[in-house]
Amino acid sequence: MKELRGKVAVVTGAASGIGRALAERFVDEGLRVVLADVESAPLQEVAQALEKRGADVLPVLTDVSQAEQVRALADQALAAFGAVHVVCNNAGVMAGGVCWEAPLEDYEWLLGVNVWGVIHGIRTFVPILLESGEEGHVVNTASMAAVTHMPYAGVYFMTKHAVLSLSETLYHELRLRGAPIGVSALCPELIATQIHRSARNRPDRLRTADASGKERRIVEEALAQGVQRGVAPAQIARRTLDAIREGRFYVLAEDEWRRACETRLEDIRLGRNPSFAPPAAPASE
Numbered sequence: 001m002k003e004l005r006g007k008v009a010v011v012t013g014a015a016s017g018i019g020r021a022l023a024e025r026f027v028d029e030g031l032r033v034v035l036a037d038v039e040s041a042p043l044q045e046v047a048q049a050l051e052k053r054g055a056d057v058l059p060v061l062t063d064v065s066q067a068e069q070v071r072a073l074a075d076q077a078l079a080a081f082g083a084v085h086v087v088c089n090n091a092g093v094m095a096g097g098v099c100w101e102a103p104l105e106d107y108e109w110l111l112g113v114n115v116w117g118v119i120h121g122i123r124t125f126v127p128i129l130l131e132s133g134e135e136g137h138v139v140n141t142a143s144m145a146a147v148t149h150m151p152y153a154g155v156y157f158m159t160k161h162a163v164l165s166l167s168e169t170l171y172h173e174l175r176l177r178g179a180p181i182g183v184s185a186l187c188p189e190l191i192a193t194q195i196h197r198s199a200r201n202r203p204d205r206l207r208t209a210d211a212s213g214k215e216r217r218i219v220e221e222a223l224a225q226g227v228q229r230g231v232a233p234a235q236i237a238r239r240t241l242d243a244i245r246e247g248r249f250y251v252l253a254e255d256e257w258r259r260a261c262e263t264r265l266e267d268i269r270l271g272r273n274p275s276f277a278p279p280a281a282p283a284s285e
Contacts, residue, residue, distance in 0.1 A: 001085070001135045001182065001244055005030035008081045010073065010125065012064050012117065013091030015042035017193030018141065018186075021233035022088055025241055027055040031086070034077040036062035038091070038201050056081075064091045064117030070124045084128055086244065089121035090141040090186075093198035096219025099154035105206040106155050112206075114159035115166075122170060129181050137182040137244045140167045144187050144257035148264055149274060152215040171249055184243045189253035189279070192230035196220065255279070 001007075009026045013019035015037035023033050027050050035050075037043040040061050047059035058080045062073045077084050093113045095106045118140050129136035145157040146164035164185050171183040194200075243251045252258060256279040263277040 001137050001247075004086070004241075004244070006032075007085035008032045008034065008077065008083050009086035009088065010034040010036065010077055010084055011088040011090055012036040012062065012073075012121065013141075014059075015039045015046050017195065018188065018191060018233045018236050019088070019090045020046055021237035022090065022139075022240060023050065023057070025234070025237035026086070027053060027057070029241065032056040032081050033058075034073070034080070034084075035059045036064070036073050036091075038063050064089070064120060065112035067116075067120045067123075070117075070120040074124045074128060078128070083132060083134070084125060085132075085134060085136050086139070087121060087125040087129070087137075088139040088141070088240075089118040090139070091117050092141060092143075092195065093201065094153075094156045094195050095198065095216075096153050096156070097213050097216035098152060101213055101215075102155050103208045105208045109202055109206045110155050110159050114156070115162045118163050118166060122166070126170070126174075126181070130177075130179055133180075135180045135182075137184065138167075138170065139184045139186055139240055139244065140170075141186045141188075142167065144189050144253050144261065144279070146185070146187055147252070147261040148257065148279070150278065151276075152219045168249075182244065182247045182249075184240065184249055184251050186236070186240055186243075186251045187253065188231065188236045188239075188251075189255055189257040190226045190230040191233055191236060192227050193233060194227075196224045196227050 009031045011019050011023050014023045014035035023035055026033050035047055035057055043059045047057050050057045060073050060076050062069050064070055091113055140163050142163040143160040146160035167185040174181050239251050260277050260279040263275050267275055
C-alpha cells in the first residue's frame, strides 16, 4: 500500500506500547484509526490525546480472545468509517516459567490473547478486506520469540511461533487468490512497553495462586529490567509503516536477536540439536 492518507486502520492493544505507537504513527500519516483495547481508562486517554491532535479515531473496548467482541469491533469500525484497510492484530500478553510447571491458566491466557486474538482478527477482518476489493494490509504482531527459542518462557515463545506460521500461511493464501492485500509479521526485539505488567489485564477466571517458581521470577525480573532499556515503540511503528508501504512480510530486529535467529536456522539446516544462544549474555559472564 503506497497511499495511506484517508484510509482506515484497526489496531488492537492500542492503549499502550506498540499498539499506541502504531495508532500515533497512522494518525500522523492521515489515517482514521479504530483503537481497540481491553483497558478502558487508558484506551479513552489515548483516544482523547489523539483527538486533541485533530485525529479521527474511534475507541472500542475489546477483549480479542473473544470472537464476538472482535466481530463487534469490526461492526463498529464499519459503522463509523464505512471501510477497513489496515488491520493490526497487535494485542499480546506474557508469562514465564518452566513449561511443565506453568499452570494451565497460563496456557489458556496466552493462547487466548496471543493466538486466538490473531485468529479472530484474521477470520473477522480478512473477509471484509476481500469484499472491498481495495488494497489492504494485515499486520500480525509476533516477536523475535517467533524465530528463536528460550528456556523459562516456552508458553510465550510457542504462541509467537504460532502467529508467525499462521501469518506465513495467510500471505500465501492471499497471493494465490490474487488479492491486493499485503501481510506483515511484526517481530520486534525487546521493546519499552508494559508487557512485564501483563497480569494487570488477566481475567479473574484465569488467575492462579500457582504462579511461583524460581524460573518464573527470573523471567519476570529480567523482563522488568529489560523493558527499561528496550527499543522505543515509535521505532517499531516506523518499521511497520515501511513494511506496509513496501509490501514486506518479515519485519525483523537487526540486533543480537537476529543473530540468535540465525543460529536457530543453522541448527535446523544442519539437523543439529538446538543451540543455547541467548540474544544477550548475562551480565555476570
